Amino acid sequence: MANRKENVKYNTHPHILVADDNVAMQDAVLTILRVAGFDPDGVDNGEAAIEAVKQADYDLVLMDVDMPKLNGIDATKAIRALPNGKSRVPILAFSGSVTPYDRERFYQAGMDGFAAKPIAARELVTLVEHWTHPEPRTKATPRKSDLPLIEPMTLADLEAMIGIDLLLEILVLFDETACRHADGMRAAVKEKDAARLARDAHDLKSIAGNCGFTRLSRHAATIETACKNGEADRAFAWAREVDGMLAESRACLLATYPGIQAKYATSAQGSRAAAQGN
Numbered sequence: 688m689a690n691r692k693e694n695v696k697y698n699t700h701p702h703i704l705v706a707d708d709n710v711a712m713q714d715a716v717l718t719i720l721r722v723a724g725f726d727p728d729g730v731d732n733g734e735a736a737i738e739a740v741k742q743a744d745y746d747l748v749l750m751d752v753d754m755p756k757l758n759g760i761d762a763t764k765a766i767r768a769l770p771n772g773k774s775r776v777p778i779l780a781f782s783g784s785v786t787p788y789d790r791e792r793f794y795q796a797g798m799d800g801f802a803a804k805p806i807a808a809r810e811l812v813t814l815v816e817h818w819t820h821p822e823p824r825t826k827a828t829p830r831k832s833d834l835p836l837i838e839p840m841t842l843a844d845l846e847a848m849i850g851i852d853l854l855l856e857i858l859v860l861f862d863e864t865a866c867r868h869a870d871g872m873r874a875a876v877k878e879k880d881a882a883r884l885a886r887d888a889h890d891l892k893s894i895a896g897n898c899g900f901t902r903l904s905r906h907a908a909t910i911e912t913a914c915k916n917g918e919a920d921r922a923f924a925w926a927r928e929v930d931g932m933l934a935e936s937r938a939c940l941l942a943t944y945p946g947i948q949a950k951y952a953t954s955a956q957g958s959r960a961a962a963q964g965n
Contacts (some may be wrong), residue, residue: 701726702743703727703749704743704749706729707731710731713731714729720811723812728745733759734756736757737769740766740773745776746777749802751782752780760796778799779798779801779818780793780801782803788921789909836936837936845899868891872887872929873929888910891929906928910922910929
């Protein structure tokens with residue numbers, strides 16, 4: 688993929704196009720960008736986005752994916768076909784759904800990255816600065832790591848509500864349940880059983896999301912969607928990544944909550960005792 692960021696002519700007040708049919712969302716984004724020193728314009732559909740790019744020189748386009756008249760995917764494809772250098776403007780998908788499956792669609796359409804809705808003001812400004820700052824990027828935009836392994840705020844909220852001891856017990860239970868679903872997904876891949884894979888992916892998506900395992904939850908959602916869309920081969924391929932992602936999530940969890948190690952040991956002892964009793 689060409690690094691379109693290198694084609695930006697850097698301005699003191701970068702010119703940003705925000706394409707979003709949600710009026711409240713567009714107004715909020717435009718206000719945030721203006722306060723941060725950018726020069727933003729807004730349009731509410733894909734056709735208007737194409738026309739705006741034709742008429743003005745933009746440093747970056749934030750493109751909502753689902754819009755009337757013409758969606759963001761098709762609008763991006765049309766912009767990439769424009770003459771006279773207009774096709775090289777960096778475009779970021781602006782969407783509430785940014786699973787790996789969605790991201791693949793974004794990149795195939797010619798988008799350069801994405802901004803996930805909802806997005807905090809500081810994160811939005813940081814992202815736009817990244818694409819309009821004169822310092823060149825040192826590496827390509829990461830895809831798999833766009834989402835955190837675990838979401839600290841979710842875990843912090845749980846800890847505040849139920850206390851650290853109960854939180855650690857819940858996380859151990861999550862780990863046991865997640866491993867069971869990962870086993871089921873592995874078996875489903877081996878048996879080429881897309882229906883079973885979808886069920887385990889759905890359950891893993893839910894429990895991972897509730898416990899703050901953001902990347903694992905989104906990945907499981909992608910697998911479930913692929914199964915439901917009849918894309919079994921893709922689902923099977925993505926399912927093979929679950930074990931590694933679960934291991935990474937567990938390592939991150941242990942680093943964040945060292946005290947959980949003792950809970951793991953207690954849980955393992957209980958499991959062995961139950962097995963011996965049988």
